[in-house]
Amino acid sequence: MTEALRFLFGGRARRRWIHLILGGALAMPYVLVGSVIVGPFTGVNDVFASLPLQLGSFAVGLPIAAVTSLFPLTRPLESGAARALCGVGADALARGPARTRAERGRTAAWFTLHLGLGGIISGMSLAVPPFAVVLIVLPLFASLRDRPLGLPESLDHPWALALSPIAGLAMLLTLAACAAACGALLARWAPALLGPTPEDRLAAAEARAADLAVRNRLARELHDSVGHALSAVTLQASAARRVLDTDPEFVREALAAIEDTTRRTVGELDAVLGVLRDGDTPGTAPAPTLAADLDGLLRRTRAGGQRVTATVDADPAALPPLVSREAYRIVQEGLSNALKHAGEPVGLRISTADGHLEITVENPLDTCPAPRPGGGHGLRGIADRVRLLGGTSQAGASDGAWRLHVRLPLKGST
Known part of the structure; x- marks a missing residue:
């Protein structure tokens, strides 16, 4: 009723x-x-x-x-x-x-x-x-x-x-x-x-998918660049504070690394935010690549006291620009995870084999500190980047070490 x-x-x-x-x-x-x-x-x-x-x-x-x-x-x-x-x-x-x-x-x-x-x-x-x-x-x-x-x-x-x-x-x-x-x-x-009509629904779905893809890409860029910078700056500042009275030279190097890291990150942040602002032109800061900044990335990571051994058996300048750019972000995220969660020393290996670029980041499990709260998006972002390039990625414990292994195809990556 x-x-x-x-x-x-x-x-x-x-x-x-x-x-x-x-x-x-x-x-x-x-x-x-x-x-x-x-x-x-x-x-x-x-x-x-x-x-x-x-x-x-x-x-x-x-x-x-x-x-x-x-x-x-x-x-x-x-x-x-x-x-x-x-x-x-x-x-x-x-x-x-x-x-x-x-x-x-x-x-x-x-x-x-x-x-x-x-x-x-x-x-x-x-x-x-x-x-x-x-x-x-x-x-x-x-x-x-x-x-x-x-x-x-x-x-x-x-x-x-x-x-x-x-x-x-x-x-x-x-x-x-x-x-x-x-x-x-x-x-x-x-x-x-x-x-x-079905055509209108398909066009709207494609537009939403394209917008979501752009948002996901911007989110990955912000997470990788800003997240890595904050982790590196935190570690460098902490290391500098501990040896402030005993090793002034190390403190100067850490402060210089902090300055360089924040300057580069501000440029990258401006480039990403420029895409989000309606009517604004994107920032002009170039996207970092292995060829342009691998040495700088390792130097800034080591400036915080982290022991990183790097073996590079590939010519970064010969890599396709897209692979070089995405590989840089993958290495950056791998080192960022090591800064936040991993023990020492951290091993990095970059090589080419069978038409693929291989990236391996590993560290011993027995020296890992307690996990910090938060995070959880880094490995997902790496998997997204690798999938878009048609490669493969594996992350997990193996033989007493935590290992991240990525293979990116070089052909067709233009």
């Missing part, structure tokens, strides 16, 4: 009723145009004095409404009204004008359906309530039974007077049921007639 009352008189039903009344109001100009056509055709001057002629004018006006619905603004306006009043989800309706013939046809069908059902419900909403109220109060007012309103003589019988309030209530319930059913029908058909 509660569900039935909510379906007939709930907030959603009332909004859909308003949507139908709006359709009836939009139908009125077309009904007037139809009456101009029906009147001379039937030879009747007052078309609105006859219900059949009114319905004929309404039927003639609907095709005219279908033609005018081809204007570009019709679809966005109808979609907005259906979204606000019919309770249809925003993603289920298109926002732009109809572009193809099929979309224009569906828009015309929706507009005709909206105005047709809206005109019927509007007419019923104007005519039914006053007559129903008269039937409800008819037994209480004898003056109404003198037929000033043109009521039929059958209502003078006692049984008719007893049933007239019930009939009035039934008419009101029937009106509410018709309005609720028509509103539900429009809400059901709105996604099919006003919704985006």
Whole structure:
């Protein structure tokens, strides 16, 4: 019972009723145009004095409404009204004008359906309530039974007077049921007639995927560059503080490394944030590569007191630019993980074999400190970079050491 009352008189039903009344109001100009056509055709001057002629004018006006619905603004306006009043989800309706013939046809069908059902419900909403109220109060007012309103003589019988309030209530319930059913029908058909086509959905999905890919790439860049810089600066500052009074030369080297690290990171951060700012041009700081900054990366890492042994059996300058750039980030993240979580010494090996660039970062497990809270995105970022280049990556414990091993294909990486 509660569900039935909510379906007939709930907030959603009332909004859909308003949507139908709006359709009836939009139908009125077309009904007037139809009456101009029906009147001379039937030879009747007052078309609105006859219900059949009114319905004929309404039927003639609907095709005219279908033609005018081809204007570009019709679809966005109808979609907005259906979204606000019919309770249809925003993603289920298109926002732009109809572009193809099929979309224009569906828009015309929706507009005709909206105005047709809206005109019927509007007419019923104007005519039914006053007559129903008269039937409800008819037994209480004898003056109404003198037929000033043109009521039929059958209502003078006692049984008719007893049933007239019930009939009035039934008419009101029937009106509410018709309005609720028509509103539900429009809400059901709105996604099919006003919704985006499969091509539109595919284009939107591709746009979202492209946007997500850009966001993921920027997130990886920020994590790798800024995360590594903060880890390195923290370790360098901590090491410098411990030997401040005993090894001034080491302190100077650590401070110089901190300065170099922060300067480079600010440049990289500006380049990444430039992409995020609407209307701004991206920063001009070049993306670091193995050929340009491998030695600097190792120097800044060692400046914090971390023992790093590096074996490079490849020519960084001969690597494809994309591989060199992504390999730099992978090495940077591997060393960053070693700074935060690993023991000493850290071994780095870069070599080429079978048309692949191989990167290995390992450290002994028995000297690993307790894990620090937070993090957890570094290895995922490495896996994403490797997958985009068509390579493979492995990370985990092996033979008493923690090892990160990456293989990147050199051919086709342009």
